[in-house]
Amino acid sequence: MEKPVLEGKVWSFPDNINTDLILPGRAQYFTEEEQMKVVFEANRPGWVDEVQQGDIIVADRNFGLGSSRPAARSLRNVGVACLVAESINGLFFRNCVNWGFLALECPGVAAAFEEGDIAKVSFEDFTVTNTRTGETLQAGAVPDALLATMQAGGVLPVLEAEGLIAKE
Amino acid sequence: MGMTAIEKILARNSDQEVVKPGDLVVVEVGTAVLYDNNLIPANWRDVLSVKHPERVVMVFDHRVPAKDIMSATAHSVGRRFVEKFGIERFHDVGPTQGISHALIADHGYALPGTVLVCGDSHTCSAGVFNCAARGTGSPDMLYAVTKGETWFKVGETVRYDLTGSLAAPASTKDVLLHIANEYGDHATMNVEFGGPALENLSLNARRTITTMGAELSAEFATFEPDPVMLDYVRERNPGVAFEEQYPDEDANYYGRHTIDLTAIEPLVAMPDAVLNNSKPAREFGGEKIDQAFIGSCANGTLDDLAVAAEVLDGKTVSSDVRLIVTPGSQLIYKQALKAGYIEKIMDAGAVVTNATCGACGGGHLGILSAGETCITASTRNFKGRMGDADSRVFMGSPATVAASAIRGTITDPRDITGEG
Numbered sequence: 001m002e003k004p005v006l007e008g009k010v011w012s013f014p015d016n017i018n019t020d021l022i023l024p025g026r027a028q029y030f031t032e033e034e035q036m037k038v039v040f041e042a043n044r045p046g047w048v049d050e051v052q053q054g055d056i057i058v059a060d061r062n063f064g065l066g067s068s069r070p071a072a073r074s075l076r077n078v079g080v081a082c083l084v085a086e087s088i089n090g091l092f093f094r095n096c097v098n099w100g101f102l103a104l105e106c107p108g109v110a111a112a113f114e115e116g117d118i119a120k121v122s123f124e125d126f127t128v129t130n131t132r133t134g135e136t137l138q139a140g141a142v143p144d145a146l147l148a149t150m151q152a153g154g155v156l157p158v159l160e161a162e163g164l165i166a167k168e
Numbered sequence: 169m170g171m172t173a174i175e176k177i178l179a180r181n182s183d184q185e186v187v188k189p190g191d192l193v194v195v196e197v198g199t200a201v202l203y204d205n206n207l208i209p210a211n212w213r214d215v216l217s218v219k220h221p222e223r224v225v226m227v228f229d230h231r232v233p234a235k236d237i238m239s240a241t242a243h244s245v246g247r248r249f250v251e252k253f254g255i256e257r258f259h260d261v262g263p264t265q266g267i268s269h270a271l272i273a274d275h276g277y278a279l280p281g282t283v284l285v286c287g288d289s290h291t292c293s294a295g296v297f298n299c300a301a302r303g304t305g306s307p308d309m310l311y312a313v314t315k316g317e318t319w320f321k322v323g324e325t326v327r328y329d330l331t332g333s334l335a336a337p338a339s340t341k342d343v344l345l346h347i348a349n350e351y352g353d354h355a356t357m358n359v360e361f362g363g364p365a366l367e368n369l370s371l372n373a374r375r376t377i378t379t380m381g382a383e384l385s386a387e388f389a390t391f392e393p394d395p396v397m398l399d400y401v402r403e404r405n406p407g408v409a410f411e412e413q414y415p416d417e418d419a420n421y422y423g424r425h426t427i428d429l430t431a432i433e434p435l436v437a438m439p440d441a442v443l444n445n446s447k448p449a450r451e452f453g454g455e456k457i458d459q460a461f462i463g464s465c466a467n468g469t470l471d472d473l474a475v476a477a478e479v480l481d482g483k484t485v486s487s488d489v490r491l492i493v494t495p496g497s498q499l500i501y502k503q504a505l506k507a508g509y510i511e512k513i514m515d516a517g518a519v520v521t522n523a524t525c526g527a528c529g530g531g532h533l534g535i536l537s538a539g540e541t542c543i544t545a546s547t548r549n550f551k552g553r554m555g556d557a558d559s560r561v562f563m564g565s566p567a568t569v570a571a572s573a574i575r576g577t578i579t580d581p582r583d584i585t586g587e588g
Contacts (some may be wrong), residue, residue: 016353016443020550024557025530029238032210032234062353062443065385066550067529068305087355090323090387091289091303098307105356136482143192145319155307156213156219164314166214 001151003123004102007131008056008081012115017059019066019092022073035070037075051121053079056119060085060110064092073099082121084109084128084139099148100154104128106139123147170416172325174358174388174577177300177413178419181283188420191322195300200283201225202249203268204232207242207288213308219251219316225257225277227268232523233261233275235532254547266497266523268466269293272301273375274499280393280412285312290465290547293379295373295389297401301378302388323387325358325423326351327415330365332430337475337567337581340373341545342378343427345435345446345563350425352444354386358423360415362392365429371400372469379466383442383548419447434580436543437563440551449568452578456542460491460573461554462566464528468496470503470546472566476495476518477509479570479584485517486576490535491569493518494526498569518573530554536561543578545569 016051020042027038057063057075063085064071072095073117075083083096083103096103104121106128112135120129121139129136142150151153159165171179171186179187181195200223206212218224226246231239243260251260259271263579269290278284278294284301285291287309294301302320304312314320328347332341359381361374374391381389391397393412403409417551428436434449462476464503473495493513495501501523510520527534528546536542536555542562544554549561564572567581574584581587 004480016441020548024552026552027209028529028531029236030207030210032169062355062385065353065355065443066382066548068287068303069205070305072305087353089355089385090321091305091382093321094308095305098305098311112211126393128429143321145192155311158305159213159307159310159314162314164215165310166216168213 001146003120003147004151006056006081007118007120008054009052009153010056010058010113010117010119011051013057013115014060015060016062016065018054019064019069019071021073023069028069032073032077035074039074039078048078051078054081055079056081056121057083058109058113058119059083061087062089064089070095070099072096072101076101084119084121086110097149098155100150100152102150103105105141106137108137112137137156169420170418172419173298173326173360173392173413173415174300174390175322177281177324178320179354179357180281181300187322189322189324190298192319193322194222194317194319195224195283196286197312197316197318198279199223199225199277199284200309201227201268201272201284201286202309202313203287204228204230204239206306206309207245208238210240212245213310215249215310215314217371218313221253221255224255224313226255227259227271228261229267230529231531232265232524233390233426248499251364263498267465267468267525269490270468270496270500274497277403279405279408279410280398281410282400282569285309285318289382290379292381292389293375293384293465293569295378296375296391296520297379297397298391298393303382305415323357325360326354327360327421329363330361330429331363331426332428332479333368334429337585338432338434339565339567340369340376341565342432342435343429344377345437346432347427348384348443349446357386358388358390359384359386359529360390366394370471371397372471375469376466379547421431434565434568436568436578437549439549439562440562442549443565448563450579455578456570456576457543459534459536459540460489460569461527461534461541461542461544461546462569463494463526465496467545467566468494468500468546470500473504473509475566476570477512479567479581480516481512483574485573488576489519489573491573492521492527494521494533495523497523527554543569543572
């Protein structure tokens with residue numbers, strides 16, 4: 001499978017963005033569609049109306065701290081193409097893989113971007129470039145098997161294809 | 169270079185001699201724990217095949233008894249799954265009801281040296297049993313249940329050596345808040361606990377630390393084995409073989425810190441974050457509270473109820489405060505009844521609920537309105553965690569929460585008990 005190279009407008013987020021901010025607890029038992037409407041409602045009200053298909057989130061340390069809830073799926077569903085953070089909570093990263101949402105850890109990325117910059121993210125060589133400043137950073141590699149799952153839309157299509165779970 | 173305890177567990181279960189940070193390992197899942205949040209329509213798919221039904225545990229905990237139609241629907245899905253695949257370890261509403269992590273401890277489901285996954289983030293709780301226990305997402309659980317395996321990225325390990333002994337009413341909750349304050353997040357890394365203080369710490373006290381490992385953003389939180397833990401597990405698993413894993417003497421740690429428990433004082437985390445956000449309980453200058461909560465997988469143990477009863481004994485909860493106490497399991501609830509804890513807690517004016525995650529996740533049984541302030545002995549204090557985004561949640565130990573409920577303001581428990 002060809003590895004993705006993306007370009008998108010950057011939304012900047014600080015460190016320790018937790019899952020309860022991405023997908024508030026009150027929406028845990030909502031439908032997938034209803035969950036899209038409440039993303040970041042407590043810390044960034046109105047953001048869901050501004051974010052565009054293909055935008056990229058650039059964040060500081062420890063993105064996704066917290067719960068196992070499908071917060072990564074909500075970011076994917078509102079149109080975010082990719083997450084690049086200084087570091088990503090391990091459980092959140094699992095959910096990125098398993099819900100089919102591209103994510104990378106990249107030291108220095110928070111300082112290298114201002115909101116509104118255009119980021120070019122390559123999963124071929126795991127580099128992140130700021131097209132305004134020309135700066136290119138080396139991100140950590142995502143193992144092939146995990147990247148393939150992210151690209152395939154997560155793990156559910158894999159289990160469907162193997163006849164282990166029912167089709168939606 | 170040797171391996172840390174978690175590296176050795178992951179190596180064993182992926183049939184490798186050695187694993188090291190940076191590796192991606194595929195491991196056999198020894199125990200897979202499903203719970204009600206996995207079963208809601210937005211997260212669940214009909215399962216057609218289960219690899220090892222005897223390795224699956226089903227628990228309803230977040231919203232039990234069902235608090236609305238959606239949770240009732242999830243529970244129905246779970247009952248059908250249990251029936252279809254003959255799952256024997258099933259914790260429905262009833263006498264074995266409880267929070268998954270409390271039940272794993274009550275029943276000895278986590279075997280040392282094995283891998284346990286559950287769809288809830290506080291699964292690291294079972295690391296107290298020297299188990300590679302990890303919270304995963306719902307799709308992860310479908311994968312583990314149908315294929316019998318899962319994957320982990322091996323992270324670096326930070327080792328904490330615990331020395332000394334706690335001066336009551338300081339507790340392991342205060343120890344964890346201290347670590348979160350001093351060392352911040354541990355994203356992508358494991359935490360390992362050991363040292364001479366273990367002999368002074370009950371399994372319940374240790375489990376508060378591993379459960380709160382999720383709040384350090386750690387991957388795995390693992391205790392070194394000791395006879396107390398091993399005897400506890402053996403008692404609940406007669407005739408079952410397992411191999412606990414000790415870290416190698418020359419294990420390769422990313423960092424190593426000594427925590428002197430003797431110096432730990434009651435701490436309280438301020439609203440919205442556990443990391444780098446606590447100060448001594450005495451420094452809150454009469455901060456008023458509307459609600460106080462003791463419960464969850466972190467602080468719903470029998471030890472926690474004992475401490476609450478001791479602080480509340482003969483005292484009265486402030487008329488301005490609702491004190492809600494939620495045991496971690498119905499078994500713990502019954503033990504606390506027999507020990508007389510529940511009567512003392514209720515006589516002081518608290519409401520004791522059935523075992524469930526309850527108010528901790530803002531699911532039910534104690535949701536906060538805008539403008540309200542709560543102090544909680546539970547897992548998290550994120551913005552909006554226990555209700556409206558404009559409520560505030562402080563976090564402390566059960567002793568600190570009980571003391572604060574009596575005064576109506578955030579209070580160091582030593583100001584009530586006269587200890588320390």
